[in-house]
Amino acid sequence: MVDQIKVIRGMRDLLPADMDAWYQLEDGWRQLAESYGYQQIRTPIMEKTALFKRSIGDVTDIVEKEMYSFDDKGGDNLSLRPEGTASVVRAGIQNGLLVNQQQRLWYSGPMFRRERPQKGRYRQFYQLGAETFGMPGADIEAELIFMVSRFWKQLGLENIELQLNTLGTAETRLKYKDLLVAYFRDHMNELDDDSLRRLDTNPLRILDSKNSKMQNMIEAAPKLKDNLDQQSADHFAQLLEMLDFNGQAYSINPRLVRGLDYYSHTVFEFVTNSLGAQGTVCAGGRYDSLVEQLGGKPTYAAGFAMGIDRLVLMLQDQQKIKAQKQVDIYFVMSGANTAKQGQKLAEMLRNELPGLYLVAHSGGGSFKSQMKKADKSGASLALILGESEVENSTINIKFLRNDSQQLEIDQSELVSQIKTLLIN
Ligand code: ATP
Ligand code: MG
Numbered sequence: 001m002v003d004q005i006k007v008i009r010g011m012r013d014l015l016p017a018d019m020d021a022w023y024q025l026e027d028g029w030r031q032l033a034e035s036y037g038y039q040q041i042r043t044p045i046m047e048k049t050a051l052f053k054r055s056i057g058d059v060t061d062i063v064e065k066e067m068y069s070f071d072d073k074g075g076d077n078l079s080l081r082p083e084g085t086a087s088v089v090r091a092g093i094q095n096g097l098l099v100n101q102q103q104r105l106w107y108s109g110p111m112f113r114r115e116r117p118q119k120g121r122y123r124q125f126y127q128l129g130a131e132t133f134g135m136p137g138a139d140i141e142a143e144l145i146f147m148v149s150r151f152w153k154q155l156g157l158e159n160i161e162l163q164l165n166t167l168g169t170a171e172t173r174l175k176y177k178d179l180l181v182a183y184f185r186d187h188m189n190e191l192d193d194d195s196l197r198r199l200d201t202n203p204l205r206i207l208d209s210k211n212s213k214m215q216n217m218i219e220a221a222p223k224l225k226d227n228l229d230q231q232s233a234d235h236f237a238q239l240l241e242m243l244d245f246n247g248q249a250y251s252i253n254p255r256l257v258r259g260l261d262y263y264s265h266t267v268f269e270f271v272t273n274s275l276g277a278q279g280t281v282c283a284g285g286r287y288d289s290l291v292e293q294l295g296g297k298p299t300y301a302a303g304f305a306m307g308i309d310r311l312v313l314m315l316q317d318q319q320k321i322k323a324q325k326q327v328d329i330y331f332v333m334s335g336a337n338t339a340k341q342g343q344k345l346a347e348m349l350r351n352e353l354p355g356l357y358l359v360a361h362s363g364g365g366s367f368k369s370q371m372k373k374a375d376k377s378g379a380s381l382a383l384i385l386g387e388s389e390v391e392n393s394t395i396n397i398k399f400l401r402n403d404s405q406q407l408e409i410d411q412s413e414l415v416s417q418i419k420t421l422l423i424n
Contacts, residue, residue: 010115010123021312021321026108028154029128033106036147038130041105043087045112049079055086055262055294059201066113080112084305085287086294088131093296102134108308120278120310129284131303133291138239141266141286141302142246148270148282148304149248155311156320160281162249164239164268165256167204168224168232170289173264177203179222190217204257210277223254235265258283262290266302274317275310282306328381328422330374330400331360334367335387342385345395345414352415356422375400381421383414397421 007013014022030040049069056062068080081087084107092098092105108128115121130147132140145162152160167173181203184191191199192214195206207218228236243250250268258267267285275281284304291299315321329349333342339362346360359377361370367386374382384396384406395414397407409417 008123010117012122012124018312020324021315022308023324024155024315024322025128025308025311029106029108029151032147032151032154033130036104036143038104038106041088041091041107042109043081043084043091043107045081045110046078047081047087047090049077051086051090051294052079052082055089055290056083057202057262059198062113066115068112068114082113083111084109084127084129085131085290085303088129088303089290089294089296089301092131092133093291093294098133098291098299099297100134102132104130104132106130118278120275120307120313122309126308127305128308129303129305131301133299133301135302136288136300138235138242138266141239141268142242142248144284144302144304145243145248145268146246148306151306152270155315157311157314157318159274159318160270160272160314161251162268162270163253163256164250164266165253166225166228166232166236166265167257167263167267167285168228169264172227172229172232173204173224176222176224176227179227180204180206183221187217190214207255207257218255225252225254232265239266258285262287262293264288268304270306272314275313278310280307281310281314325357327357327359327377327379329356329358329383329418330377330379330381331358331383331385332367332370332374333361333385334365334370335390338385338387338390341390345383345385345411349415349418353418353422356418381418 033040049067052067053063058064062082067082069077072078088105088107092103097103106129109126110124111127112124114123117123130144132144149162168176181199184195184199184203184206188196190213191206192209192211195209195211195214198205207221209218240250256267256269263285265286265288268283269280270282271279272281273279282304284302286300286302288298288300291297291301331342331346333339343360346358349356349358359379361373371382380399380401382398382400384398389395389408393411394408395411397409397417399405407417
């Protein structure tokens with residue numbers, strides 16, 4: 001026997017039994033996003049590595065340690081995408097979607113990060129997201145938040161909290177950075193290695209540290225909200241007013257920074273405490289400088305991404321998975337020469353009854369083994385075609401659920417019979 005080759009560590013097969021939850025998320029999201037006027041965009045799962053370096057930033061965890069990058073045979077350095085925003089912005093610039101226009105876009109698909117695998121954290125994971133372009137106000141940020149909240153309601157998910165913060169304008173943040181670095185330098189002996197490294201590269205990210213020994217020191221650090229310029233303060237106040245006016249619950253988390261340089265003004269996360277450490281199920285914000293950073297004209301932008309894998313875990317935990325439609329009919333064909341006529345009748349039913357879920361037996365086998373399959377399929381009816389039925393142009397309908405009644409009819413009545421039986 002040869003060795004079995006197994007799936008790559010941190011990557012998973014999603015099996016037929018998993019699909020109820022995935023359809024609920026993917027189909028539900030598509031319907032919701034389109035009902036808000038968002039249009040889908042699909043970009044390749046690989047991009048030039050430079051795109052992610054320039055957008056996400058050289059000194060982020062993602063770019064420093066988590067990307068799957070390789071040299072293509074042609075000499076380009078390519079990476080599997082670790083997130084969706086950079087690609088959407090690249091595609092928007094390249095295809096002329098962003099200049100003097102407003103766009104509401106959504107996407108869905110696999111992302112890749114070489115992280116330590118654990119529950120809710122995988123090396124191939126899936127995101128749903130939205131990106132908007134050309135809208136400067138807090139109104140579009142409120143819309144994004146309302147849309148996500150509606151999604152939780154639609155899914156029946158509970159126990160998800162919205163956290164918000166503002167990072168102000170780029171200038172404000174620069175001044176604040178200096179304050180923060182000065183503060184952390186006064187507390188050098190309390191910083192861990194990660195934070196010492198970030199002190200020079202990305203000091204805001206220290207606020208995000210989960211190290212319990214640093215919590216009190218971080219708590220006492222200067223707060224960005226006490227150092228906001230007037231314009232940023234007004235923008236944030238407008239957003240909060242819209243959220244309040246709509247009864248949207250939230251809490252302000254001054255430590256929410258999302259580390260990336262391209263964010264400005266609003267940042268937000270939807271967080272749950274029911275997934276252990278992997279508690280963030282959706283994260284987003286405003287990123288007005290990114291389009292220009294990637295070579296486009298200055299363009300207002302705001303968006304978010306959700307982690308589908310974590311939402312699947314929540315649907316399971318909260319028992320909110322809805323079963324998809326079951327098979328209506330299992331078609332049993334037993335005996336010589338029954339398959340040809342059986343396939344013909346099955347196709348006729350499919351023609352006449354669009355939306356019918358019909359499984360036609362294939363591969364022969366005894367009547368008894370076929371009936372077992374019919375029962376296991378979950379179908380409410382079995383159609384039974386044997387040699388004598390083919391000869392007499394008849395067919396049997398067997399009720400598999402409520403009673404075990406059986407009905408023999410002429411094949412010419414099949415469509416009308418099935419119509420009335422399945423509607424009732
Ligand atoms: P975390 O703090 O959990 O590492 P992040 O800040 O790296 O999250 P984002 O880059 O903001 O995550 O991605 C948006 C969402 O995608 C996250 O909130 C999460 O739900 C999901 N996500 C990110 N990385 C993974 C992963 N490795 N496996 C599963 N889901 C993930
Ligand atoms: Mg991460």
